[in-house]
Amino acid sequence: MLENPYYTADVHKDFTLISIGELALEEGGVIPDCTLAVRTWGTLNEARDNAILITTWYSGTHQIWADAYVGPEHALDPEKYFIVCVNQIGNGLSVSPHNTADASISASRFPHVRIGDDVVAQERLLREHFGIERLALVVGGSMGAQQTYEWAVRFPDKVLRAAPIAGTAKNTPHDFLFTETLNEQIWSDPGWNGGEYASNLDVHDGLARHSHLWATMGFSTEFWKQEKWADLGFASCDAFLSDFLEPYFTAMDPNALLTMAWKWQRGDVSRHTDGDLAAALARITARVLVMPISEDMFFPVRDCAAEQALIPRSELRVIDDVSGHLGLFAINPAFIPQVDAALRELLAAQ
DSSP states (O other): OOOOTTSSTTTSOSOEEEEOOOEEOTTSOEESSOEEEEEEESOOOTTSOOEEEEEOOTTOOHHHHHHHTBSTTSSBOTTTOEEEEEOOTTSSSSSOTTTOOOTTOOGGGOOOOOHHHHHHHHHHIIIIIIOOOOBSEEEEETHHHHHHHHHHHHOGGGBSEEEEESOOSBOOHHHHHHHHHHHHHHHTSTTOGGGSSOOTTTTHHHHHHHHHHHHHHTSOHHHHHTTGGGGGTOSSHHHHIIIIIHHHHHTSOHHHHHHHHHHHHTOBGGGGGTTOHHHHHHTOOSEEEEBOBTTOSSSOHHHHHHHHTTSTTEEEOOBOOTTOGGGGGOOSTTHHHHHHHHHHHHHHOO
8 A cells, every 4th residue: 555645744743653552452353553643732740630631533633633722822721731632543643554563454454443442542551651640631522522421431530521522422323324424435436445455546536525425414504505615715615625625535544534433433431331321421520511513413412412411510511603513623713712711611620
């Protein structure tokens, strides 16, 4: 397979690769050398109680957080906190189908990874590499929200505060089906050939169709009716697709996207409690701010609110954004100030 220039330090800056060794997986099998791509900001204090963990979403890396969410002007302030962003397994920077060094794992035979595997790997990294036993905050959007919930349920004594943004603790049947349609655009491309040698160049057309589905569901109906793409400097809907969404997804490795999609579809903290979601969420001892996006069609407010009602010491805080789920990319100038205000309030809570 050709090396993909998208997954380089030229595009995604200032990260370090850290191996946590062999990782046994929930679905069986192992990743012999689980290497995580990590970005940090700030300084861990002597008490080691100022650590914040950021988790990443589908297709995303630490870079969007560096560009839009972290800085002295934000709630995620590196002058106050030691902030660690761990790229999820399979996102192209951390160990993934196209970059694993283990000869027994190829692109088409990369093992199934669950959200829980990410969280176990992150906990080991924080504890063994940084000496962090408790987190002042775990925050993440979309698949990052799934990891945030997993942290709060799996390691309740290690999480003081949690902020799942635009995501649920248990994936819905509709979301599973939609994600499957994303996968089908890759699988149906004539260049796919089972994935053994597939690169983004082999399945460019499938990845382009994949991006069009994101246009349909990632952005809200109001985003398109109000022609909000014009606020981003695009002359037309077609230009927004061809010059923004298509280049974004066609640059990526299809096997990385499929690895992330598989665990996204199966995100479910209730597997810890024999399918009882209420019992799983009752385990959470952290202060939790559940933060859905008002126009999100992946994780609508009603689904997030139903889960929030089951979480002790929690509150629902809706982010008002016409963009929909992909408001996470901070394309609306009003988005980040709402996130900052909510996170500042949460971080101040005891």
